[in-house]
Amino acid sequence: MQSKSSIGDQVGDQPGAASSRRRLLVRGVVQGVGFRPYVHQLAQRYRLAGFVQNTATGVVIEIEGEQPALAAFVAALPVEGPPLMRVDGMEQEDLPTLGGVEFVIRESDASGDAFALVPTDACVCAACLAEIHDQGNRRFGYAFTNCTHCGPRYSIIEDVPYDRPLTTMRGFAMCASCQSEYEDPSDRRFHAQPNACPVCGPRLELVHGGNPQQRCEGLSSPEILAEAARALLEGKIVAWKGLGGFQLACDAGNAAAVRLLRERKHRLEKPFAVMVANAAAARSLGECDEAEVTLLTSPQRPIVLLERREGAGHLADEVCFGIPVAGVMLPSTPMHDLLFAEVMRQRGADVPLVMTSGNLSEEPIAIDNDAALRSLAEIADVFVLHDRPIHTRVDDSVARIVEGSPMLLRRARGYAPEPLWLGLGDAEVLACGGEQKNTFCLTRKGWGLMSQHLGDLENLETMAFFEETLERMQRLFHVSPRAVVHDLHPGYMSTHFAKRWACERGMQAIGVQHHHAHIAACMAEHRLTGEVLGVAWDGTGYGEDGTIWGGEFLVSGLVGFQRAAHLRPVLLAGGDTAVREPWRIALAYLQDAFGEVPEDLAWRPGASSSAFETVKTMLQRRINTIPTSSAGRLFDAVASLTGLRHTVAFEGQAAMLLEGSSASAIHPAYSFALEECAGAATQVDLRPMIREIAGDRRLNVTPAIIAARFHATMVDVITEICLRLRSSTGLDRVCLGGGCFQNVTLLRGCRSALEQQGFHIYWPQRVPANDGGLALGQAAVALARIAAGL
Structure with missing residues (x-):
């Protein structure tokens, strides 16, 4: 293998090669990550003249030299480079030669149609760690050590291009030693905007x-x-x-x-x-x-x-x-x-x-x-x-490994605001997301720009955080939305905000059904077009019929969808109270399956006798109840029926305990039935399963075995419905979405069973399967509808 210098010598020494000049516009995460010094070193390797410059639209490179050297430079540019670099696109244009002999790094240019991708915050790198533990280093023990390969980015940026005066580090004047590093293209800290040391930096x-x-x-x-x-x-x-x-x-x-x-x-x-x-x-x-x-x-x-x-x-x-x-x-x-x-x-x-x-x-x-x-x-x-100000608050991200690959559950530090390519047109929209685990999404030049995790929009403080982050991201990415997108739920604060925002600006407000958005988010992440089979399972989503959906099977494109099947609805007694008290949902399932709670069932939810009787009456008389097909509530109900948890202190607690208790050994699934209705969606009738769970409880079958059989049943339900829909539609791509697919037992089981049947399976990985990914799906649907003239 040739060394870099020998390759450069060979390319540069070819006799008789014609000189050319070329302009490159490089888009991606190429500012604030050491890209310009890398370009400078690459140009020196191939003996090229020209310049590199940060602009508000990306990084501009003009290179001049012999044609073989130019070709080698262009081929190497996106392949090598600093660890935080990501090249997403590179436009090329031939120019007249100027006869230059030097390659220089120019000062940044903030003019033009501003749109550049902002780098995310990155953890401390190995080289900086070595310095802070080296007693002979001037940064020994210094808590704010960073370089072009690590340190704060998004949390300190106020505007683009990413230069020190446009960050919260502008108040810290660099000492002579730091300034020398900052100005030296061969140094690891060349143009590291947060560069500092104990003499001149934060304390x-x-x-x-x-x-x-x-x-x-x-x-x-x-x-x-x-x-x-x-x-x-x-x-x-x-x-x-x-x-x-x-x-x-x-x-x-x-x-x-x-x-x-x-x-x-x-x-x-x-x-x-x-x-x-x-x-x-x-x-x-x-x-x-x-x-x-x-x-x-x-x-x-x-x-x-x-x-x-x-x-x-x-x-x-x-x-x-x-x-x-x-x-x-x-x-x-x-x-x-x-x-x-x-x-x-x-x-x-x-x-x-x-x-x-x-x-x-x-x-x-x-x-x-x-x-x-x-x-x-x-x-x-x-x-x-x-004393280093934080411009944008960013919480920790959460992820896990599923089937050998990362799956994000909360997208924040280190990932936001890294964009996702949608390629659905240049329209600029704002998608406001849902109520829980909120994020929003702006679109610009085909990209989806998702905010960091903002939290649940249940108080004024979080709503203020939403609006503050929106204002900053609009300014940072120079986005002027022409439409605003919202969930159909009339009670969501994000819905109220979207409608008010649209009204104040005289723009279009687009409503997107919750579960359609889940499937669209998965499609957008994997860049799928056409129609897919969508399995959207979660806790709560407002349906087009005004009921609470959550166990949905869709035939879905980006523009629209058909509700093809769903779980048989049961009644939620007391609305949100039932979410906090899963025994109420278990009682609803028992009454739906038996008509009454069996006297010999060893199920004691811990509620007072008066509360228990009140909820029974509410269900029987349909007082303060609402029908739901929610899969999330089904998981909660089964957790209660097995005795694992009758009330919850946080969302998903009962379902997490149910998954965690599930036996690893294979156990047979329970029974279920399918109710076909002409002109209506198929209903998955789980009353046979509930009766069999009750039977297992009478026989003192362990919660671990009941949980395992329940998960096996859910996999069988999904597989059977997908097989039927493939038969009627010819579709063999399945997108999974919704918070239930954070359940690794369910996700792995579905992937295995569906792939064995010849399906192609997709699930969210770069954006959360839960409501943290809704905004991306909403944005994709809106762009598709706008492109279709709807």
């Missing part, structure tokens, strides 16, 4: 909680981190200003500390994420194969869901509360890494730390120092602050 500050807060003046960064580590090991709670917002930390092995954090944060049972020092520590907590290690150590550093290792005693029970998976992540910033090093120095062992969002439950994470001191004063004992 840590320690504040003890309480009233009034006590600021600790004059402490060095190592002393601050040592104090924070000491507080954690003493069972205290530390509020920590991270990359995209505040985090709350405590010793994950200290049950009392975890309980205290739950009480103060008002987060009673929902699992906490845990941060550990390295991949070896992650393996001690959960089953971790090569794909999971790769995801844990990726530049995105998401929280990765791992199957908890049998007998792992490193976590207090209060961290996961019986959920068999643990959310584990590795340090993403130099601050985190230095903290773990200090904990190791003081304790002499790895200590897993709870690392959860710095907020009260369901509110946006805090990003401002003074606001955090006020809002988190009743939670944290110690605050570790710094």
Whole structure:
């Protein structure tokens, strides 16, 4: 194999080769990732003249030299390069030669039709980690060390092009040493916009909680981190200003500390994420194969869901509360890494730390120092602050490995605002998403630009976060929507916002059915056109008939869909109360299957006799009830029938326990029936299954076997309906969508069974299957309808 220099010598020394000049416009993630110095080095390798320049539309390169060298440069450009680079397109144009002899890096140009892809925040790289642990390095122990390959991006950018004056680092004037690095194209920190060192960069500050807060003046960064580590090991709670917002930390092995954090944060049972020092520590907590290690150590550093290792005693029970998976992540910033090093120095062992969002439950994470001191004063004992402003709050992403590939469950830090190519026309729209796990999506020049995870739109604070992020992304990507898209649910805050926004601007408002959006999101991610069979299973989605859908089989394109089949509806007694109390849904299924709860059924939901009788009456007389075909509510009902959980403290808790309890051995499915109705959707009748579950309960069959048989039944239902629809439509592509397909047992079972029958299976991976992916589907539907003139 030739070395780079020898290849360049050979190309550049070919006699008689004609000179040419070419202009390249490179689009993708090519700003703020070390792309320009890479281009400079590549041009030197091939002895080319010209320039490279950041613009608001992408990176412009003009190269001049002998034709073989130009061809070699163009071929190598998208293939090699810095680790965070991603080239999505490259336009080429031949130009007259100018006879230049130098290749230069020009200053950025912000003029023109601005649209450039903004890089995501990236975890600290290995080279920077080596520096902060090297006592001879000038950045030894420095918590804000970064280079062109790592560090903050999206969280500090205020506008494009991505240059220091347009970031929150503009207030930190670089010292001579940092400036020299910044200006040297051969240096790893050439044009690293957050470049800093202990002399000129951001600094840590320690504040003890309480009233009034006590600021600790004059402490060095190592002393601050040592104090924070000491507080954690003493069972205290530390509020920590991270990359995209505040985090709350405590010793994950200290049950009392975890309980205290739950009480103060008002987060009673929902699992906490845990941060550990390295991949070896992650393996001690959960089953971790090569794909999971790769995801844990990726530049995105998401929280990765791992199957908890049998007998792992490193976590207090209060961290996961019986959920068999643990959310584990590795340090993403130099601050985190230095903290773990200090904990190791003081304790002499790895200590897993709870690392959860710095907020009260369901509110946006805090990003401002003074606001955090006020809002988190009743939670944290110690605050570790710094003076680098956060422009955009970004929570941690959540993912897991399914069938060997990453599947995002929450798309935020490290992934947002990375765009997805839709290729459905240049129309600019705003898709507002749903109510839970909200994200929105803007479109521009064929791209889908999804926001980071914003949260549940159930309070004014989160709605303000939505509007604030929308204003910033419109400015950042220079988007002026001509239409706004919303869910059909009339009660969603996102729906109210969309209609008001459209009315104020005199633009079109487009309603998209919830489950159609789920399937469209999967189609858009995988760039599928035409029609597919869509299986959309989730908890709640407003149907076109005004009822609550959730167990849907669609024949779907992007423009429209047909509801081909669905689960037989049962009644929700008390609306949202039934969501919090799955025993109510179990009672509805029992009454639907038997007409009455069998006297000999060993099922005691723990509700008071009066409440139980009231709900029975509500169901019998259809008082304050609404029909639902929801698959999510079915999972909850079966969790109650097996005795696993009758009430829930957070969304999905019962279903997670049901999946986690399912026996790994193969067990036969339960029975079900299909009700064909002329001119109407087929109904999946699960009353036979409910009767058989009741029979298993009478025989004291374990919850693990009932759960396994239930999951097998759900796979059989999906397979049978897809077979029937293929027979009638000829379609053999199946898209899976909706929160139920975060259930890995269900997803794997469906993929295996359907592929054995010759289907091509697609499921969401780059965007969440849950409502966090709705906005992408809404945007795709709107673009398709606009392109079709509808």
